[in-house]
Amino acid sequence: MNKKNKILLFNPLVTKFKARLPLSILQVAASVYGQYDFVLVDGNREKDAWNKIKNYLDTGDFSYFGCTVMPGPQLRQAIPYTKQIKEQYPYISIIWGGYFASNQYKVCIDSGYVDYIINGIGDLAFPALLFALENKQPLSTINNLIFKENNKVVKTHKITSLDMDALPALPYQQLEAHYPIQSYFGKTHLGNKTSLYHSSFGCPFTCSFCGIVPIFEARWKGVSAERLYHDVKYLKDTYGVDSIEFCDNNFFVSEKRVSSFCELIKNEGINWWGEARIDTLDKFSDKTLAAMATAGCKMIFLGAETGNEETLKAIDKGGTQNANQMIRFAARLKQFSIIPEYSFVLGFPAENPEKVMAMIDEDIRFIKRVKEANPDTEIILYVYSPVLTEGSDLYEQVKASGFQFPSKLEDWLEQEWNGFDLRKNPLTPWLTASMIDKIRNFEVVLNARFPTAQDVKLTNFQRKSISLLSKIRYQTNFFHFPYELKFLQRYWLRYRQPEIEGATVL
Numbered sequence: 001m002n003k004k005n006k007i008l009l010f011n012p013l014v015t016k017f018k019a020r021l022p023l024s025i026l027q028v029a030a031s032v033y034g035q036y037d038f039v040l041v042d043g044n045r046e047k048d049a050w051n052k053i054k055n056y057l058d059t060g061d062f063s064y065f066g067c068t069v070m071p072g073p074q075l076r077q078a079i080p081y082t083k084q085i086k087e088q089y090p091y092i093s094i095i096w097g098g099y100f101a102s103n104q105y106k107v108c109i110d111s112g113y114v115d116y117i118i119n120g121i122g123d124l125a126f127p128a129l130l131f132a133l134e135n136k137q138p139l140s141t142i143n144n145l146i147f148k149e150n151n152k153v154v155k156t157h158k159i160t161s162l163d164m165d166a167l168p169a170l171p172y173q174q175l176e177a178h179y180p181i182q183s184y185f186g187k188t189h190l191g192n193k194t195s196l197y198h199s200s201f202g203c204p205f206t207c208s209f210c211g212i213v214p215i216f217e218a219r220w221k222g223v224s225a226e227r228l229y230h231d232v233k234y235l236k237d238t239y240g241v242d243s244i245e246f247c248d249n250n251f252f253v254s255e256k257r258v259s260s261f262c263e264l265i266k267n268e269g270i271n272w273w274g275e276a277r278i279d280t281l282d283k284f285s286d287k288t289l290a291a292m293a294t295a296g297c298k299m300i301f302l303g304a305e306t307g308n309e310e311t312l313k314a315i316d317k318g319g320t321q322n323a324n325q326m327i328r329f330a331a332r333l334k335q336f337s338i339i340p341e342y343s344f345v346l347g348f349p350a351e352n353p354e355k356v357m358a359m360i361d362e363d364i365r366f367i368k369r370v371k372e373a374n375p376d377t378e379i380i381l382y383v384y385s386p387v388l389t390e391g392s393d394l395y396e397q398v399k400a401s402g403f404q405f406p407s408k409l410e411d412w413l414e415q416e417w418n419g420f421d422l423r424k425n426p427l428t429p430w431l432t433a434s435m436i437d438k439i440r441n442f443e444v445v446l447n448a449r450f451p452t453a454q455d456v457k458l459t460n461f462q463r464k465s466i467s468l469l470s471k472i473r474y475q476t477n478f479f480h481f482p483y484e485l486k487f488l489q490r491y492w493l494r495y496r497q498p499e500i501e502g503a504t505v506l
Helices: 023-032 051-059 073-086 099-103 105-109 124-133 170-175 224-238 255-265 287-295 309-314 323-334 354-371 395-398 409-413 433-449 461-467 473-476 483-492
Strands: 002-011 038-041 062-070 092-098 116-118 145-148 152-155 192-198 201-202 220-222 243-246 271-276 296-304 339-346 379-382
Touching: 002 023, 023 038, 023 124, 023 170, 038 051, 038 170, 051 062, 051 224, 051 339, 062 073, 062 296, 073 092, 073 409, 092 099, 092 124, 099 105, 099 116, 105 116, 105 145, 105 379, 105 409, 192 224, 201 224, 255 287, 296 323, 323 339, 323 354, 339 354, 354 379, 354 433, 379 433, 379 473, 433 461, 433 473, 433 483, 461 473, 461 483
Parallel strands: 002 038, 002 062, 062 092, 092 116, 192 243, 243 271, 271 296, 296 339, 339 379
Antiparallel strands: 116 145, 145 152, 201 220
């Protein structure tokens, strides 16, 4: 083990109120475990993360700083901390990974304080980079790497899948040496001790609005059902975990894998949640869906996106997924007592403002049809945010509208960009304030009429009260100025919206 040149792996702050297992830095730590000495710093668990980082670096023992960077909140620590490290400790090699670093690599590498970017999968690239740096070997032969050489950006060959069963187990004990690991297993609608788990890389589809498409290029690879069961059983037996949120981009690609996992896990008393495509899951047999329910599957996140057939085709989700199928499948899941969690993206670009508003109105009507088919369906609303997918028709349309990403890394810290990639604060030219207000006001009324099952703190009385108060608004499509519902949600219910959990990659 190389203890001279230590590594500091940093997970920037997302939220202090619901910290989850930092899977990204654990995955990277696993790739160098036993070869290099490393420490883990979780910004979600530190009162002063910079002071913790600085105390480590002041020892002079560290040569590498690895930071995982998702779009949105993580940038608020990742950017200034990285810049300070480069200024105060110029000898430290700074390595970024994650969706933001991969998709916005040019602005990152041009900043002058990010030395290397892991482009997608880092399990092989990260240790290979360290070995090359320590032995002064060329970097061009390392897969999945972005760096500058002779003032030119170099992108090496990218691999988008590997044998996940051959990867080492996550070093939970190393995390436990830094933080009380039980604090990462929170109470959710699934159970009292819910953990995250990431069982696959990528997705075999090419939705043009999705940030993982440029990274994994329509490829998917998952651990086997046996490895999956073994890892989940370890979390149960070692830490008392009783539920799992599978934060894969698409957990349900293989019906065979899902069916085998269900057979293995069915007697373990583990509840679970995962993400899927509607058209893929609709091909599953009733036998498999029933087995999923028996094995603890309580809810599935499904990307509905829109009920407009033309838009589905434009975003490369048409063909096998259509509006009628979405409604039919929501009703189908009801017989298995599995809650469908449909996400919709409103505000796609169109040729004129009238068309954009008409599409928003159409999606609102469609969402109400979904709720009629299965009132238990959870609805998550996003506003469309462009993804840097050069060459796609949708992105070319976005550029033609005048939209531009920030040209400097520090510009991502500006207030208007804070929620951009969370699809909550769009800066797209075709969306007006009235359009955003309509989407948000509908969301308030919808969530009041159908309180989410994920909020375990709500009493039955609170659920029935807020639902009754919003009934007339919902039925008459009167969404303007729902101040009374906002007040009750914030101050009486302390209500949270339906949500989706995620994980980063480095």
